[in-house]
Amino acid sequence: xxxxxxxxxxxxxxxxxxxxxxxxxxxxxxxxxxxxxxxxxxxxxxxxxxxxxxxxxxxxxxxxxxxxxxxxxxxxxxxxxxxxxxxxxxxxxxxxxxxxxxxxxxxxxxxxxxxxxxxxxxxxxxxxxxxxxxxxxxxxxxxxxxxxxxxxxxxxxxxxxxxxxxxxxxxxxxxxxxxxxxxxxxxxxxxxxxxxxxxxxxxxxxxxxxxxxxxxxxxxxxxxxxxxxxxxxxxxxxxxxxxxxxxxxxxxxxxxxxxxxxxxxxxxxxxxxxxxxxxxxxxxxxxxxxxxxxxxxx
Numbered sequence: 325x326x327x328x329x330x331x332x333x334x335x336x337x338x339x340x341x342x343x344x345x346x347x348x349x350x351x352x353x354x355x356x357x358x359x360x361x362x363x364x365x366x367x368x369x370x371x372x373x374x375x376x377x378x379x380x381x382x383x384x385x386x387x388x389x390x391x392x393x394x395x396x397x398x399x400x401x402x403x404x405x406x407x408x409x410x411x412x413x414x415x416x417x418x419x420x421x422x423x424x425x426x427x428x429x430x431x432x433x434x435x436x437x438x439x440x441x442x443x444x445x446x447x448x449x450x451x452x453x454x455x456x457x458x459x460x461x462x463x464x465x466x467x468x469x470x471x472x473x474x475x476x477x478x479x480x481x482x483x484x485x486x487x488x489x490x491x492x493x494x495x496x497x498x499x500x501x502x503x504x505x506x507x508x509x510x511x512x513x514x515x516x517x518x519x520x521x522x523x524x525x526x527x528x529x530x531x532x533x534x535x536x537x538x539x540x541x542x543x544x545x546x547x548x549x550x551x552x553x554x555x556x557x558x559x560x561x562x563x564x565x566x567x568x569x570x571x572x573x574x575x576x577x578x579x580x581x582x583x584x585x586x587x588x589x590x591x592x593x594x595x596x597x598x599x600x601x602x603x604x605x606x607x608x609x610x611x612x613x614x615x616x617x618x619x620x621x622x
Contacts, residue, residue: 371395371591378586394587398595402588404575405564411595414572417483418552418599421568425487426547429494430540436495437502438528442514452503459496467560474561481563489561490551498543505539506532541607549600569596 366383371394373387402410439445440452470489471480479485509532517527558568567575573596577589 367590367594371587371594373587375583375585375587394585394591395595397585398576398588398592402576402592403579404567404572407564411569411572411576411592414567414569415595417562417566418569420483421486421490421558422548422551422599425490425494425551426544428487428491429498429547430543432491433495433498433543434502434536434540435528436499437504438506438532439524440499440503441506442527443524452499455496455499457496459500463493463556467556471560480561481566483562483566486557486561486566486568489557490547490554494547494550498547501543501546502539505536509535545603545607548603552599 369386370378370383372390372392374389374391374393377388398410400410400412401408404410404414407413436455440448474480474485474489479488513531514527517531522530553570554568555570555574558571559574562568562571573592576592
């Protein structure tokens with residue numbers, strides 16, 4: 325007891341809540357957060373104002389009178405060329421592109437990654453190398469060859485052609501993602517499953533799928549973000565009747581006819597970004613789990 329009083333308490337010294345390091349770290353995070361959230365604030369406030377109030381010039385102030393008319397007009401009334409049906413047509417086109425593209429690319433890439441990680445076959449390393457190279461090929465140099473290919477198979481200008489393009493371009497990086505994840509799964513699980521008589525598909529469906537939900541969510545978020553926000557492929561490989569939402573947004577914002585309606589433009593921009601934001605908010609925790617569970621391990 326005397327020694328305890330003489331030497332004092334042992335263990336690390338408690339950290340102060342308002343230490344210099346904490347103040348610098350949290351202060352920096354707050355400044356960065358404000359920097360990135362300020363444009364979003366301006367967009368939301370502008371989309372809720374009428375044009376007379378916008379012309380007053382204070383873009384940071386909340387609306388004196390909230391109106392949702394710009395949102396209604398952006399969705400169903402704004403003109404994009406000869407059509408005046410807003411973003412609604414582009415939204416449904418984007419959904420028709422997004423759903424099959426995400427499902428096909430994830431299904432094919434997950435099977436590819438599983439085979440490359442656990443079922444070595446002749447030429448598997450060469451096949452994997454080609455896929456990895458495909459993940460880093462710039463999209464721009466492939467535009468014209470893909471135009472020729474889609475024209476020859478009769479899919480140029482159709483939603484099916486754009487689905488095929490997104491599926492193919494999504495497979496290399498997703499295959500790498502799934503291959504790294506499945507390679508991190510203990511080998512004993514596969515040996516035990518094979519001893520029990522499970523084959524290629526038995527192991528895939530009964531062993532890997534139940535334990536791989538986070539990595540599938542990671543792949544889904546990557547594909548949803550990339551496909552939904554795509555403009556280049558949408559404007560090249562489709563036609564006005566099948567333009568996705570991003571192309572419709574560009575046509576609304578860059579329209580030179582009539583008065584520039586900034587509130588409608590801001591509302592249209594926010595509407596276009598709602599789907600990826602919703603996916604992030606719903607599956608954010610699984611996304612973090614997937615990254616931590618081996619999404620970037622190799």
